[in-house]
Amino acid sequence: MSTPEQEIDEVHERLAQLAAAGDVQALHEAVAEMHPSDLADLVESLEDEHQVLVLSALPAELASETLAEMEEGDERADLLASLDPSKGAELIQELADDDAVDLVAELEPDERRRLLEALPVEEAGDIRELLLYDEETAGGLMTTELVSVQVSLTAAEALDRVRILGREVEDFYSVFVVDAQHHLLGTVRLDDLVTADPEDVVESLVEPPTATVLPEMDQEEVGRLISRYNLASIPVVNETGVLLGRITFDDVIDVIEAEQTEDIFRLAGVGGDEEAVRYTWYESVRARLPWLFINLLTATLNASVVYFFRGTIVSKVILASVMGIVAGMGGNAGTQALAVTVRGIALARGTGRKHGLVVGRELMVGLVQGLVLGTLVSVVAFLVDGADPRLGLVVFLAMSGNQIIASFVGSFVPAVLDRLGFDPAVASSVFVTACTDLCGFLLLLGLATSILT
């Protein structure tokens, strides 16, 4: 059974000791059997100078995979930069080009130049070309390393080619079939090649591709296609259909996880991406404070509404108490509607399913919740305050009105954002809460002012 945590805890101390002692041979032996993903975690937990030592001691293939499996970001880039340039170039050469590009992209410009100069011209050119694609597009995810065969080959010739290429390309999953101009025609199953008559031409075995993507396609879209059609890899082609590369499911799992983080952070009104979970306090403040300033503006607006009605509050102080309930319950209902709507949009995307009618449903939900909660709270308010039944009426109207507004804002705003091409999660719970606070205060205090005083 694999329990990486335990293994890592055990090995970690030993490795740190060996690194401290500079015992390269023993280091080498200690990690030879480890998976690069586990080794990456170990290396990350070491001191900076030990990281360099361990990575330099490893065989190039293992060292490069380890680097590729480390968390993306500055730490990894610093480690690569502090290696001997020729060692760095050696590691980069070992990697699949999509991983190599990710690493090179993280380097400072001058370090990047130095490393690319240490690479063979052709390899450096390939990497420079891939660096031109936006990181968050299909082009930024793809590797150009793939197994392809000409459609005119015989099954026997194709199988020979697959054997040769397959040794170099890790996890190739699909054998792509192309014409003489390298246009993608489809795929051929490896077992079809094996079982076919050796003299059959590939053309008779080719299956059309389930889906293809352009290099400019957003990575989220790529993830949806892979997930929708259960593909282990998806080919990337240009406008004329020339095969440029392929994207594999493992990169897509990483994308899905990153997009998930982005959604959660946006809903919570936090700046920053996946790396934000490892920010220092200083970086955290820098990322979050701008959002809090915006919130402060809306909070101040809401406060001035309350201040405007201060006369009403003084004359009926229970309102100061109830206004928190009306605003708060609105915020909660709005956050619920928002989460369900944003998630519904995300899940429906890329399918033929219409995500219609949620605003209608949410309004109905708001109405019912408003009636239930409004009745409850107005009865309590009436009982506490005694005497004036009009207070109960005001509370009931404000409470149910704000529930309806909350449902509307929580479902309508993200739906509109989505139609306009924005991420619906930008309608964060913070924004929704600001709306329901404002409407709650206005409703309760406005109604109270006109009915009670």
Add this chain to the structure above:
Amino acid sequence: MSTPEQEIDEVHERLAQLAAAGDVQALHEAVAEMHPSDLADLVESLEDEHQVLVLSALPAELASETLAEMEEGDERADLLASLDPSKGAELIQELADDDAVDLVAELEPDERRRLLEALPVEEAGDIRELLLYDEETAGGLMTTELVSVQVSLTAAEALDRVRILGREVEDFYSVFVVDAQHHLLGTVRLDDLVTADPEDVVESLVEPPTATVLPEMDQEEVGRLISRYNLASIPVVNETGVLLGRITFDDVIDVIEAEQTEDIFRLAGVGGDEEAVRYTWYESVRARLPWLFINLLTATLNASVVYFFRGTIVSKVILASVMGIVAGMGGNAGTQALAVTVRGIALARGTGRKHGLVVGRELMVGLVQGLVLGTLVSVVAFLVDGADPRLGLVVFLAMSGNQIIASFVGSFVPAVLDRLGFDPAVASSVFVTACTDLCGFLLLLGLATSILT
């Protein structure tokens, strides 16, 4: 280029017409070239009786895949149940057993019995066995259909076996190697088999498995292993190492998406799972209202704190205004801390990375944000109110104090929940907001009462 939405819009109307006209032959031709995932969306958008018609008209293989690709849930189960039992059994037989089990599990008990009775005894037995595993475990995800070879075979014999089995098992990705007692020994690469000397024994080619899972393992854990080690499939073994089945990456992508929905819904204080995005208004109210009742209790508690201090508010009514800012900004900061902490725990899980020290960082963040926001708001409050500098002091202390509390609650509570084995996302933003409201009111009004009056 694939743009499923457009295609589906175009085909949808045609299909509905054909179904209405009962033109089976034309229906058949219209969908013959479609991917089951696209067809599933189409079928879902049809009327119930048309769904049955279309599915009955399709060739069994396509119909079964379409059913498997439809959204899990009642609609799909009803469709399967309304097919002719022998047709239903035929479709189930066509499916990989993990998909078959998912479908059968959704049926009502008596429909399930009827369908299982219509299946061949052996097939029904397999499904009954898989039904015993919890849906959210490795056993619930796995298929028993895989390609395995005996370790004692020669490469040529193994290749023959792979050719035969590979025809039956879709997307087998890995060739598993077992001993005579069916204990898993590892995997063998298909290209190694092809290129090996035909007389070599498989034993010389076997590679140990990167990771294995027990059938009881939680599906989230399985997802993490697949994602961590970039595996297209992972073998499931029992305690003695006997190979039971395998789980493929596409099932895991579905799991990751479902867990993501769960996290977002929990953070937002919504009951229900992925299906909640398709609830009717009635189901939505039923799922959400219980959460709102809990919120109502905390909101009422907070309101009574305000009510307790009503004398202070009447004598210094600007406090009614400021208390919303103090509480609200605390809620926002707490939600930020919560999102970052919950996501950090999720991302660190299954790795050797420690998710320590975030509470320390968050407290520092809270302190700095508190000083900045506290200064700002206290200056504004002082300017609006004029005269009493002690008001500025009270606001400053309450504001910065509540920011620190928000940071603490937002990071400490999920961390503790995680240690205790609960989902940290249960510490929803709703709970955090309730805490920061309470503390904000207590701090501001308490300090005001003792300092200002």
